[in-house]
């Protein structure tokens with residue numbers, strides 16, 4: 131029998147969440163389309179699995195890796211596919227064209243590569259998402275670069291359709307509208323003296339913006355975490371946003387220790403029993419993707435009831451408190467996160483975000499689709 135740990139992926143929930151994203155977006159932009167962001171192996175949920183589940187509803191798929199984009203095409207995905215960091219060298223461009231990929235262009239260097247390639251191969255015509263840096267200061271064209279960028283665009287022999295894009299740095303923030311307003315102002319200022327920009331399609335919103343500021347939805351939104359049932363907000367849970375958990379990481383208790391006062395648990399003995407304690411040992415550790423930095427006290431569900439972890443997470447095991455769960459014992463089912471225990475809560479206890487938990491799911495964990 132294999133180790134009892136497993137990740138269950140609820141594909142119905144994934145489809146539901148995608149439709150929720152588009153529903154939010156369409157409240158203010160009736161025609162809004164949604165890129166299903168499936169980068170990082172669909173946030174750990176499995177790229178091809180996620181794409182297959184969304185194939186008949188998604189307007190398009192967005193990811194980072196050229197090889198992953200090709201894998202989607204080979205799997206029969208016909209929708210637009212957007213490379214969120216664009217291409218990395220000139221040789222990528224003909225591959226993008228062959229597979230009908232759309233590319234983010236975030237730098238002048240990329241545009242120069244594109245123009246050189248297009249001069250050499252005049253039928254090279256890729257849909258371009260021109261990414262403007264409106265304040266995230268990670269990727270994107272600055273206001274100062276924009277005149278040179280426009281000249282490069284005009285020099286393209288057969289320009290593909292152009293969409294303007296930017297990315298919010300704090301749409302998940304607690305400051306309300308002003309979290310996005312300053313970036314929208316910079317975006318508007320950047321394009322103010324570019325008359326043609328007014329009629330270009332826009333793609334601005336990530337999950338947080340879709341959910342809280344649907345006025346930013348415009349032509350294409352880019353939901354990521356919400357597809358997987360995670361909340362982008364520290365102050366609002368996923369269920370209240372209409373989202374359902376997609377990944378449930380579950381396992382079983384494989385041993386029980388009854389310890390007395392003063393006994394300690396795990397490496398470093400960071401948990402010290404203040405009363406007689408029943409300790410359940412769970413078949414799940416950091417080598418499965420459970421965060422080692424989750425402190426004792428992190429929520430966990432055993433036999434359908436909430437309790438907490440004890441002491442440090444080991445590579446293959448972690449401990450939890452069964453003192454209040456006398457019926458629980460060896461083989462009792464355990465939910466680490468997912469159904470009945472939002473990943474966001476576990477993430478928050480561990481000082482991280484559900485994005486990181488999902489992406490860190492280890493390859494050794496068997497996955498079952500439900």
Ligand SMILES: *Cc1c(COP(=O)(O)O)cnc(C)c1O
Nearest residue numbers: 167214297336337352353354355
């Ligand atoms: C990852 C990513 C998204 C999705 O962000 P979420 O917060 O997961 O919704 C959207 N746009 C870009 C450019 C991204 O890189």
